[in-house]
Amino acid sequence: MSEFVKVAQVDDLSDPGKVVLPVEDRLVVLIRRGQEFYCIDDVCTHDGGTLGEGKLVGCELMCPRHGAKFDIRSGEALTMPATENTLTHEVKVDGKDVLVRLSED
């Protein structure tokens, strides 16, 4: 299990907002909704492409290429063409800092 890594400050993200970040050797999407932060892999499991440039509606992030939707809380693939969940990562807020701990594949 990897350690928590500071990746951003709370005020770096608008509300609601998202940003793509490199953490260790992977890219993740950090998402803010109010005081809640979520982190998922920047990978659409349909085609392996980036997810972070997609549209965020409520708790759903839509892939910008083919429209697959993922739940930002669980990584669950909600619609076709994605059928596999994307990976989620643990997030915690410490004061003004946002920290992420990467999950194992």
Place this chain on the structure above:
Amino acid sequence: MNVVNVDTTVAMELNQAAFDAFLANGENPGWLQDQRREAWAAYLQMAWPARNSEEWSRTDIRLLNVEQYPVLISSTSPAPNVQPQLNQGVELAGQSISCNGVSSLVAVKEKWQQQGVVCGSLEELAGQHDELIRTHLMTRAMNSQYDRFAALHAACWSGGHFVYVPRGVVVDEPFHLVSSLSDGQADLGHTLCILEEGAEATVLTETVSEQETDTGLHCGGVELLVGPGAHLRYVNLQNWGSGVWHFAHHNAVIEQDATLQWTVASMGSRLAKVNQHVALVGKGARAQVNGVLFTEGKQHMSYHTLQHHCAPYGQSDFLYKAALQDRSRTVWRGMIKVEEVAQQTDGYQRNDNLLLNDGARADSIPGLEIEADDVRCTHGSTTGRVDEEQLFYTQCRGFTRTEAMRAIVTGFFQQIFDRVTIESVRDALAEAIAQRVRDYS
């Protein structure tokens, strides 16, 4: 959306001042300086490939920071301690070894030198064989402005290898070319092989890191110029460390009645993106390409091949086989392009993928673009899992599951091994693959 870069590695600036210093430190002839400057200008004007382009949509290079590596090589660093594999038990005609983009060893047998054969460091020989190299270096085969990686390579290449076989000379012993890397270093080596009319040669090349987990950057180029009636067997074993970014433009031009057998084995690197373009420009030119890819961990390998038929009666036969394990991924995109003049072309391309577990993924995209109306061009692609019944049957004969898996993977690649006519290459490939196969229950 921009990626926020939190990398704290000290950057090695890749700017005009650094490039000027690199040129001033080198001993390049005037024409080469001009060529480098032109490529540098193209590099500055170009952007890195966009993710929305078809060629790069499946290959993510957002974590690449070129300035993290010493691209502009100006001094020697300690030579890596590597163990080449392809020359085991082979009597060589000549050898050229470069370490971290700097030539470290050159040797050619006297008897071949007497016949006009040249083998050595491209950078060192660029001054001595001025006319020959100037005529062929990135003029016919490789397009130095294909993309930003090609432009960077053309501007900043160093070390490299040069093999020249004059008209009618048949070299019956292989040349051995090695490019090696230490952890965190860069290699921008260029390999140029010229076979004149009726010449024959075998060239074994290896790119290898000191340690399996080493990082680094390779931004390379290969040009094979096979003259009329010449025959070249070219082997490339890519075995970089698992943290190396590998970008390469591999190009061949085959003249009338000439043949090229090109064997590619790609095992190492963190991410590999290779463009392999073979142009059959003379009547009756023939090309056979055999590709072996084995990926593991989170490796990503992207191979883009082009069989470009520009003259009648040409034959091309490309076979790429990939075995994937863990969460690795391959992208193979092949194209047979037949110009209107290239009647009676016989072109074939095939890509087979064997997935050894659930997390691996293979994308296979064969294509045809045919302007002529009297040709035979076919392609095929397969992707599948290891058959559990085959595993069970093999285990019933007393093998463990891992041994059974190894036997099946070896059998999968056997079609390629059968086409490779050089024993040391067959042995090295079989050994490298067998070492990597793990058990998935």
